Amino acid sequence: MxxxxxxxxxxxxxxxxxxxxxxxxxxxxxxxxxxxxxxxxxxxxxxxxxxxxxxxxxxxxxxxxxxxxxxxxxxxxxGIYGNNNDESTRIDELFEGTRDFCGPLLGMIFRPEEDVLKEAKEKLLPRYLPVFNKVLEETGSGYLVGKSLTLADLGLIEPLLILVEYLGDQVLTGYPQLQSFYKNITSDEKIASFxxxxxxxxxxxxxxxxxxxxxxxx
The missing domain is CATH 3.40.30.10 (Glutaredoxin)
Structure with missing residues (x-):
């Protein structure tokens, strides 16, 4: 141990x-x-x-x-919290956004599954997917901040994993940067192992x- x-x-x-x-x-x-x-x-x-x-x-x-x-x-x-204060602040900003995105999804089964997924389709997806897709497009690195994986990326992959698990990978259709992000992050050796x-x-x-x-x- x-x-x-x-x-x-x-x-x-x-x-x-x-x-x-x-x-x-x-x-x-x-x-x-x-x-x-x-x-x-x-x-x-x-x-x-x-x-x-x-x-x-x-x-x-x-x-x-x-x-x-x-x-x-x-x-x-x-070492996944940025290289300077500006990067750490940006990571915090985006990470908190991923928590707002993911929070309602954590209630699965505690609330009826159909209610959680209905709310996700009506409110969460149209609110958060465009934002994170745009951020990824702006960075151009495949990551939310900088050129390597940070806490913000781990925060984002959590709700995406849940959505793909329950709704299928078509949930990311129309968001090419998020599609690429999902594929790349889940293919990371350490994350794939987890x-x-x-x-x-x-x-x-x-x-x-x-x-x-x-x-x-x-």
Whole structure:
């Protein structure tokens, strides 16, 4: 074991992008899955969860919560957070946009799948796909910022993976830059390895939803 632990549920949620980032920057990690309410209560009583919620990443002698903070820590450590302040700021700007894009999609199964996908088609796709396609066209590098992969690119591939998985790759028709981006990013050796590896979680199912509700007492 590397000593790095990611504490969450055995499902995608807000930890899936953390899993991808850990894999991409080459950090081996162990997953600890919450299954019972008593487990998260112990983390809370021990003071491990600053805001009383997971994901929690134990790394370098630290316990980090808040998915955005975790991802930025990993991006800085892995050298995918830009080469200067201007690039880091642009990465932040675009990464936050990917979170707004992806957020509603993470509710799959917690909300009826047909409702989530209907909302995606009516609101998310026409709002976000043109923006990111234009940014990629402007950079001309195949990446959102600079000439190599950054946290912003990892942030964008998450909702695209979900959309293609549920709606098919035709969802990107009419957005040639995004089509190329999707192909190139998913063909990256480390990302391709993650997508077929043990840390990649399957679609949300009822068992996952039931576990989350039991642990969080929903």
């Amino acid at each position: 590397s000593g790095v632990k990611l504490v969450y549920f055995n499902g995608r949620g807000k930890a899936e992008l953390i899993r991808l980032a850990l894999t991409y920057v080459g950090i081996e990690f162990e997953e600890v899955y919450l299954k019972e309410k008593s487990e998260i209560e112990k983390l809370r009583s021990d003071g491990d969860l600053l805001f009383q919620q997971v994901p929690l990443l134990e790394i370098d002698g630290k316990r980090i919560v808040q998915s955005g903070a975790i991802l930025r820590y990993l991006a800085r450590r892995g 997508l077929v590896g043990p840390h990649r979680k399957p679609k949300n199912d009822q068992a996952y939803v039931d576990t989350v509700r039991r642990v969080l007492n929903w």
